[in-house]
Amino acid sequence: MVQAEPILQISGLKTVFRIAQRDVTAVHDLDLEVAAGETVAPVGESGSGKSVTGLSIMGLLPRGIRRVAAGSIRLRRKDGSTVELQQMDGPDLRGVSGNDMGIVFQEPLTSLNPVYTVGEQIAEPIRIHLGKSRRQARSEAVHRLEDVGIPDPQRRAGQYPHEMSGGMRQRATIAMALACDPALLIADETDHGARCHHPGPDSGPAGPPAAGAWHGHAVRHP
Amino acid sequence: MGALASEFEVSPDSLSYTFRLADAKWHDGEPFTSADVKFTLELAKNAESGGLFAARSADIASVETPDESTVIVTLSQPNSAFLSVLSYVMMLPEHALAEIPVAEIGKNARWSTTPIGTGPFRFVRYVSDQYVELAAFEDYREGRPKVDRLINRYFANPAAAVAALKAGEIQFSFVEPDDARTFDGDTAFRVIEGDSFVVNYVGFNHRVGIWDDVRVRRAVMHAIDRDAIITSIFGGAAKRADCGYVADQFVPEGLDPYGYDPEKAKALLAEAGWDEINGAAPISWVTYYNSPQVANLMAAMQAMLAQVGINVVPRAVDVPTYNGIVRGETYADFPMTYAGLQNGPDPASLNVGLNGSQLPPVGNNLMRVEMPELSSAFDAAMAETDSAAAAGKWQQVCRAMNEQLPWGTMWVASRYGVASSDLVDFHWTPAPGSGPYVAHPEDWDIAP
């Protein structure tokens, strides 16, 4: 299912942090391509800029202290059109993130909101991007939990993050990232969850997402 | 009471008083009769009622009512203060209260929710800590009042009363002397000045031992520049008191004015051996006055006394604390006070605070003054029933006070009220609330 145009194309990316009145370059002149169905796993020491690259793509670096100084990040959306993420502003970018690309963060506990049930949190992007009703989104969310191999998903969807085990939460965050069948999945050091399950080819019209697994140690992917 | 008797006679032996009652009606329409007077006076004598006049009306031997409008009161011994005491007693309606047990009258709900009187305004309602509403009494003996309603508002904070006055929400109020000055030159208001009939004094506790020498007490008087304080802090609104009285008829010629003379004060202290008696040890100076003006007064006096080597430390407490302290036996808690005692219009008011026979628990002689000469002067004046001769006797009391200095008498301050210029025919005296002052509220009116 590899297609001619890559899902993600990064060229000459440079991300700069401004800390205590000094500029610190976190990512310097990065080129990267991820084709459809392909898994790319950057490997590097801790602090080498893997996470920052992921956050740069998603446009999630903390405001005020970062800027992407140079380069382009191009993403091919689920509908086949290609967008330049660097030039997108807030509202446009929001239509892409969570929809055409998803991210799974390192810490599954802290990346889930403690005051909402897991089901509600997975259903949220479905409602935003796919325009589903609350009820529909809810049942979709249960399916996603099932997809990542959570037993008894109906019940689990009604639980709060603190009621789940670490592995469960990890899977739940993956389910959340995959909620809208994104074209690109960025997994930020999600080593133990990512290896287990992956949505099958039937999970969406665009096929399985390309994945960038930013790992420090090893790449494990089926 | 005074207002309800149209005339009265005193028998030659001063033991029997005959009152003719005015033609008046209670607010519920019943006539005011001699039975009400008898009922009231007997209630006042009865300590069980919780009244405050039990001891002072103890001299009443009998109350007779020959007819509906005549009352004859017989005393067991002559008492020149009797009429004055009587003027404080509020008449009560027998028909409304007779069936309530004596011990219950003080806390009977009916009386506190629907009291009736004979005045120009009848009670409508009381909202606790807010106001009393009164309405014109149609059958008032001197004609229906001009205003329909009278509202008496209560303020917890004097500044709020002044604010309400300035904002036009109320038409008149007592004000602190200092606050009265903020109305100067304001044509929308009229400042009414009145005699407070309260003499302020520096109280020497005669049981602590440091004031025993009269030279020490004189030194205190010479150290305090009363004239300067009256001019500056009072803005002139006080009279210097060289004894307990300031009314001309009670003040004899030739009193020692104790002029401001710190050198003389120091000399007197040295003579008396002040360094041995107390020296620079701090002396707690207790007062129950909490107004900013008194804080200033005491600060000024403290500084003046410090100049001659008397180290006083002012301490302002609330009224119950003050009473608790000075009525107790721990004299070290109040070696010195700053207080006031009513000295008029009846001069006998001071007796209870200064006569050696009035030591607690009998009387109000809280500074424990025991000066035989002064006590006998008081006794003589109290027993004198001839009003012309009495003034001379009271002058003797004044002279004794001036010489012996049982207290350091300071001044009699004026009291102030401020009334809106909209008020018409407004007669009102900013005097102590319990005093027998005729205000004629039935004449008051508000200009359209």
Next chain:
Amino acid sequence: MAGLAILVPILLATVTYELWWPYNPNDIDLLAINKGPSPEHWMGSDGVGRDVMARLLQGGRTSLLVASVSMAISTIVGFSVGAVAGFAGRLVDGTAMRLVDLAMTLPPVIFLLVLASIAGTGVGPTILVISLLSWPVLSRMVRSRLLELRERDFVVASRGMGAGLWHLLFRHGLPNTIDILVVYATLQVAGGILLEAGLSFLGSGVTPPEASWGNMLNSARSVLVLENYPRQWMFPGAVLVITVLAINFVGDGLRDAFDPRAELN
């Protein structure tokens, strides 16, 4: 930092004023009462002709003394009660916390009245009243922090090794709550100054003629002063607000300093 820049000169001025300001705060001059500012009396004189500037400086000394000493007392009491409750067993914890609740349920007016009338009024009793009113809040904060900590491995470990309560308090309790303590302490100084002012208003703070910012401000109770002689309360009011503001800024800065994330700024 701006807070310190304001605070240090104020502190210095109140501590050293006798050296450079010619007037004594309690010297009266009945010939010159309620005067406006002049070259001799920069802030004018009050109702008995005392120099407002001298009183302001002396008052600052009193107010700051009252605030800092009461802060020290309430910090020590608050920490001890909170820490003991946090580390000791359930029973002690429950008792201590009910004590704290009780102290917080007491109506402050009665508390004030009784303490003031037993202890008298003046600097000492005011310190006592403020300390007694303030400690429960700190106890609660310290306790909840330590409760989290109690279950952590290192506490369990040192307990297992037989560490006494004293050891727990100072080796584990103090370092782990130092941020709370420091922030509380600064804010309590500010709170103490305000409380002293409030007490004076209710007539039970530092008693006149002894100067304090609270009882100087209290002169605004008199409409004459409020309206006609505004500088008699405006100067102390302004200095009080500025000082409290500066202390609050310092407290805020300290809070940020103890928060590692703040470095990103």
Next chain:
Amino acid sequence: MLQYTLRRTAVGLLMLLALTVLIFIMLRLAPGDPIDAYINPSVPMSASDLDVLRARLGLDQPLPVQYFARLGAALRGDFGYSIQRGGDPVLPLVLSRIGPTILLMVSGLVIAIVLGIATGIISAVRRNQPTDISLSIMAFVGISSPAFLTALLGLYIFAVTLRWAPAGGMLTPGAPFSFADLLAHLVLPASLLSIGHAALIMRYMRSSLLEVLSQDYVRTARAKGVREFWVIVKHALRNALLPVITLIGSTIGIAIGGAIFIESIFDWPGMGLLMINAVSRRDYPVIMCATLLTGACVILVNLLTDMAYAAVDPRIKVA
């Protein structure tokens, strides 16, 4: 849950009992009793008269006897008669004051909460920008000003000089009740009361929201493409409200005793004014009843706060 409520209630009752003992002892330690308060020091009065009055009120009995007599009567629902107010029964008097205090407090707190939370959010979102800095300075000035001074100034400026509002009281005396009249009397004291609370809530809201905004789940929400408005309102705010709820809870607890300064300066007929008057007249029955009632309210509010906490945060189990 039921068991928990029951246990808390039992502890609360015990605390109330302890409170009565404490207040009782404290009151008797203070010099001066109701009779001392009754007499004007400048009017002569003999001490023997006063002892008769004391005996009538039972003040000459030993303290434990007095305490248990009071307690027993209170348990039967008899809170006694006000000494100061010529025998008004205490309970209706105190109950009649709770309404005005709650009215004042709730209006003040609602203003404070709305204002504090709104400005706190704006400040946090616009962190370190001019809006934040000016709002923060305003809040700091609000926190740093003595309550009685702002109340006095507010009274003087708005009621006396500008005459925008009445100078005190709750209703125009003698006028028939109208809602507009009540509102006119309420606006000024409630707004002045809200200043300090609003400033405090704003500071807490700001720092709490900033803390929450740096959490991973906020980043997750952004990664899901949630709009910034909803990121703040739905994901951040609910978490950030926790410490603010604690703060508001403890504020309510304190405020139920009456906003002493505001009530006494504006003559608002609430618990604070009642308490000040009762204390200054040593009206023991009123003080006891009022303390008991406010104490019960504080304990109840604490319980409710804990429950509100549990409602906002599913991690907290009420048990």
